Amino acid sequence: MLFLLISLAACQTPDKDTQQDETQQTIAEADTTQRQPRPKPEFYSFKGVEKKRVFICMDPTDDTFHQQHDCPVLVACKSTFRNLTLPRAVENFDRYNCETCSSDLAYVFDENAAQFETGFGDKR
Numbered sequence: 001m002l003f004l005l006i007s008l009a010a011c012q013t014p015d016k017d018t019q020q021d022e023t024q025q026t027i028a029e030a031d032t033t034q035r036q037p038r039p040k041p042e043f044y045s046f047k048g049v050e051k052k053r054v055f056i057c058m059d060p061t062d063d064t065f066h067q068q069h070d071c072p073v074l075v076a077c078k079s080t081f082r083n084l085t086l087p088r089a090v091e092n093f094d095r096y097n098c099e100t101c102s103s104d105l106a107y108v109f110d111e112n113a114a115q116f117e118t119g120f121g122d123k124r
């Protein structure tokens, strides 16, 4: 509990003095963390992971979901976060897999992988 309070306090302090540096930082980080959210995924398949729970950051520039609550990308979230099922994160919030903690879920959005899965084996 004490640890939680400390992390909450740590999260809320930076806004005061860093205001002036904000513009420069935004430009510097533009290529990595501050990218534009991607459009809604066109293809996805939740076979086997319908019940998986993931975390999302509610920041409007964020378009990923996370399997790990301590993922560095999620920890850097400046907004609130939510815990929800993978299908909800994708369908209701247009999220993609985080490449840091959820690269193993990239296949969810891979149409070719799904086709491969259903069409494997020899056709005789």
Ligand SMILES: [Zn+2]
Pocket: 065, 066, 067, 068, 071, 072, 073, 074, 098, 099, 100, 101, 102
């Ligand atoms: Zn992550």
